[in-house]
Amino acid sequence: MPGTVSILGAGAMGSALATPFRTAGWNVHLWGTWLDDHLLDACRAGRPHPRTGVVLADGTRLFASDQLDDALDGADLAVVAVASVGVREVVRRALAGISRTRALLLTSKGFAPDEHGRVRLLPDAMRDLAAEHGISLPPIVAVGGPCKADEVAASRWTAAVFGCTDLGTALDTVKAVATDAYRAEVTADEAGVEICAAMKNVYAITLGIADGLGERRKEPHHDLKAASFAQAVRELVVLTRLVGGDPQTATGLAGVGDLEVTGLSGRNKIFGVRIGRGEPAGNALDAMTAAEQTVEGVPAARLARTLVDQHDRAVWSRLPLFTAILDVLDSCEDPAARIADAVLPTV
Ligand SMILES: NC(=O)c1ccc[n+]([C@@H]2O[C@H](COP(=O)([O-])OP(=O)(O)OC[C@H]3O[C@@H](n4cnc5c(N)ncnc54)[C@H](O)[C@@H]3O)[C@@H](O)[C@H]2O)c1
Numbered sequence: 001m002p003g004t005v006s007i008l009g010a011g012a013m014g015s016a017l018a019t020p021f022r023t024a025g026w027n028v029h030l031w032g033t034w035l036d037d038h039l040l041d042a043c044r045a046g047r048p049h050p051r052t053g054v055v056l057a058d059g060t061r062l063f064a065s066d067q068l069d070d071a072l073d074g075a076d077l078a079v080v081a082v083a084s085v086g087v088r089e090v091v092r093r094a095l096a097g098i099s100r101t102r103a104l105l106l107t108s109k110g111f112a113p114d115e116h117g118r119v120r121l122l123p124d125a126m127r128d129l130a131a132e133h134g135i136s137l138p139p140i141v142a143v144g145g146p147c148k149a150d151e152v153a154a155s156r157w158t159a160a161v162f163g164c165t166d167l168g169t170a171l172d173t174v175k176a177v178a179t180d181a182y183r184a185e186v187t188a189d190e191a192g193v194e195i196c197a198a199m200k201n202v203y204a205i206t207l208g209i210a211d212g213l214g215e216r217r218k219e220p221h222h223d224l225k226a227a228s229f230a231q232a233v234r235e236l237v238v239l240t241r242l243v244g245g246d247p248q249t250a251t252g253l254a255g256v257g258d259l260e261v262t263g264l265s266g267r268n269k270i271f272g273v274r275i276g277r278g279e280p281a282g283n284a285l286d287a288m289t290a291a292e293q294t295v296e297g298v299p300a301a302r303l304a305r306t307l308v309d310q311h312d313r314a315v316w317s318r319l320p321l322f323t324a325i326l327d328v329l330d331s332c333e334d335p336a337a338r339i340a341d342a343v344l345p346t347v
Pocket residue numbers: 008009010011012013014032033034035036051081082083084085086087089090107108109110147148149150294296
């Protein structure tokens with residue numbers, strides 16, 4: 001199907017996706033938000049993208065924040081690749097253009113609170129927003145799985161998962177985007193892909209805490225990290241079921257796969273490392289925010305607390321690690337001990 005794809009958000013992931021799309025023969029329009037001017041400047045100058053360290057795919061057309069309509073002109077596909085906090089505003093501005101596309105890919109990972117305090121998965125929030133404006137969106141394809149932006153940008157092998165309730169659209173999109181390096185499997189489990197994408201950022205914080213503890217004590221805590229990983233997977237299964245998803249989504253690329261890559265590197269893991277080294281969670285978060293490093297797992301954890309309460313408070317007894325992370329974020333005295341208490345078998 002190659003035609004024109006408009007990627008909204010010129011951060012790490014938005015710019016990275018230009019690589020597979022260009023390789024697969026697409027015209028790529030990359031639109032930067034009002035926060036992305038410096039990123040577009042670097043790309044225009046032919047320098048590596050500041051967030052990925054990789055030069056933007058050749059032939060990608062760049063659009064500044066005041067050129068949104070031009071960026072969406074004639075688009076067959078749109079991709080929303082902004083941080084979760086910006087999804088509603090960017091989608092609101094882009095509604096008319098997006099509504100004319102065949103499918104809307106979503107790489108953002110997180111949740112969206114509505115004005116009544118309810119917490120929604122991002123695709124549901126986007127459809128609600130469109131409906132409020134009398135617009136219907138094309139099928140939404142939730143993009144999950146272990147995909148690091150710098151590796152996607154550099155054409156390293158990557159297995160994604162595309163989740164769309166319209167399986168035909170997911171299949172068509174996968175075929176049209178696949179390259180030798182970037183491939184995706186499909187599932188109809190949009191909700192499962194979304195909850196895993198958002199929650200693995202939360203659980204990756206605990207994997208970082210074990211690594212940071214190892215640095216502080218100068219001895220590895222790999223056993224704690226592995227126990228946390230296994231418990232995180234169990235809880236991803238519980239949460240996936242909670243939103244009506246398929247447990248296999250949690251044990252596949254979207255859950256286990258993405259948790260593995262997020263626990264190896266990335267901002268959520270680094271935030272955990274800082275806590276494990278002994279820095280209070282609030283201080284670590286402030287320092288990272290000041291350095292423009294959004295730790296999406298923190299707002300995701302707080303919003304997911306409400307999401308769980310909305311669905312079924314009875315499942316809290318099966319979420320000891322998630323409960324422990326919330327305690328850590330609320331500044332508990334000994335974060336590593338709190339995590340250990342949650343993941344080690346009870347005596
Ligand atoms: N980096 C990765 O490897 C990776 C992989 C898979 C998915 N993702 C997801 O993709 C999304 C973007 O991540 P990224 O790594 O490109 O982040 P980034 O920080 O490099 O870029 C963030 C993007 O979101 C926009 N943005 C941030 N705050 C905003 C706001 N308040 N209003 C409007 N726009 C705002 C920025 O302008 C920028 O375009 C995130 O949800 C992330 O979880 C990232």
